[in-house]
Amino acid sequence: MRAAFASTFDADNPLAALAVGDRPEPTHPDDDWVTVEVRASSLNRHDLWSLSGVGLAPEQLPMILGCDAVGVDPDGNDVVVYPVVVDPSDPRGLSILSERFPGTLAERVAVPRANLVPVPAGLPLTDAACLPTAWLTAYRMLTNRGRIDEGEAVLVQGAGGGVATAAVVLAVALGKRVYATSRDAAKRDRIAALGATALAPGARLPERVDVVIETVGAATFDHSMKSAKPGARIVVSGATAGHEPKVNLRRVFALQLEILGTSMGTPAELAELLALCVDKGVRPVVDSVYGFSQVSDAFARLHSGEVFGKVVLDHSR
Incomplete structure (x- = not known):
């Protein structure tokens, strides 16, 4: 499957460490994990830090990047992926997708079923992808x-x-x-x-x-x-x-x-946030939307420091 991943580390020029190409299909560490077909994702500073070598060790490379995504679960439901995974090997007791487990900047991502939050009616997938x-x-x-x-x-x-x-x-x-x-x-x-x-x-x-x-x-x-x-x-x-x-x-x-x-939030808080966005008509501030084929351009935009809001990837393009 196609994916964007860290192939090496470059603290001076993190964009040089970005690779786009084929990666193996997701695997399931436990029976409660499922595969989500990713429809949209968004970039975070965390992705640039990963390319710079922050939070990853060389033996973890190549690592698929990305924390945020929406997609379709095995039952055909539109879901937001909650990116925090229980991880006993981490001193925090948890890790974020793309730290130990492959991230969301791919055609498919594996996550625990409990990490899937339904997308409420009326919220576009590209907006929902900004939230996690x-x-x-x-x-x-x-x-x-x-x-x-x-x-x-x-x-x-x-x-x-x-x-x-x-x-x-x-x-x-x-x-x-x-x-x-x-x-x-x-x-x-x-x-x-x-x-x-x-x-x-x-x-x-x-x-x-x-x-x-x-x-x-x-x-x-x-x-x-x-x-x-x-x-x-x-x-x-x-x-x-x-x-x-x-x-x-x-x-x-x-x-x-x-x-x-504080850091991140809980799946219940993510559900509350989704409901608030629908109830109050709140829409995330989106700086720009790129097709997945333009992922390198999307990273360059994020790295420029000129962004205002979120950089989004539409995986259908």
């Missing part, structure tokens, strides 16, 4: 960890990236006042069009917020702390601009701030 990683992470950051129902105002740092842009759209759909930062003036215009108040990094907010969505790291963390009202939750799921920020502990205890880490 970045959008699910953003949803969990806002709801389970950020307890957004207890607050009215949200700050999203570094909007433009997959998780941050998803957090803007979801927070607006949930009826919150949303502030979002970006270094890029053009992206700030697009953020404003999504319903947020767009600001330059470090800008003073009109109010302190109840929840901060933090995916940037050291470059924005002090601003996140200063923008948080007493009792606020600062929810962290990434550190693209430094993982060792200086933290004013006096502010943490004096304002009783909560700094919470």
Whole structure:
């Protein structure tokens, strides 16, 4: 079957490590695994990290890339693939598709049957393919960890990236006042069009917020702390601009701030997210859609740093 995979590692130029070609058909580690015919998938930063050698060992190569997908299960149902798999060999007790088990950028992928979530009627497959990683992470950051129902105002740092842009759209759909930062003036215009108040990094907010969505790291963390009202939750799921920020502990205890880490979500939360998208008319922000035959171009687009939203692959093309 055709697939996109890491053939080697290249930290300086991850695109050079990308290969597209034939790979063996999926195998089933256990009886509860099934094969899904992939109809659409989307790219994540995780795929570039894999090509750079982060999270993979040389003996795991070649590794089919991809975490996100929708497809058809053996019973003919349209399903979203939840990408987290129980993995006793991993210190976390789990791994994401494309870390130990082959990923979704292929004609077919094998996953546990319990990882299949029905696609609700009315949600296009190319939209549903955007949700399992970045959008699910953003949803969990806002709801389970950020307890957004207890607050009215949200700050999203570094909007433009997959998780941050998803957090803007979801927070607006949930009826919150949303502030979002970006270094890029053009992206700030697009953020404003999504319903947020767009600001330059470090800008003073009109109010302190109840929840901060933090995916940037050291470059924005002090601003996140200063923008948080007493009792606020600062929810962290990434550190693209430094993982060792200086933290004013006096502010943490004096304002009783909560700094919470999170990653991904659960199958039940993915089902909740799908339902929310249908109920509220939410659609993922899609930067571009490529046919699977253009997968190299799709990776180049992701690597360019110019994306706003998700890069999607239509496997029928």
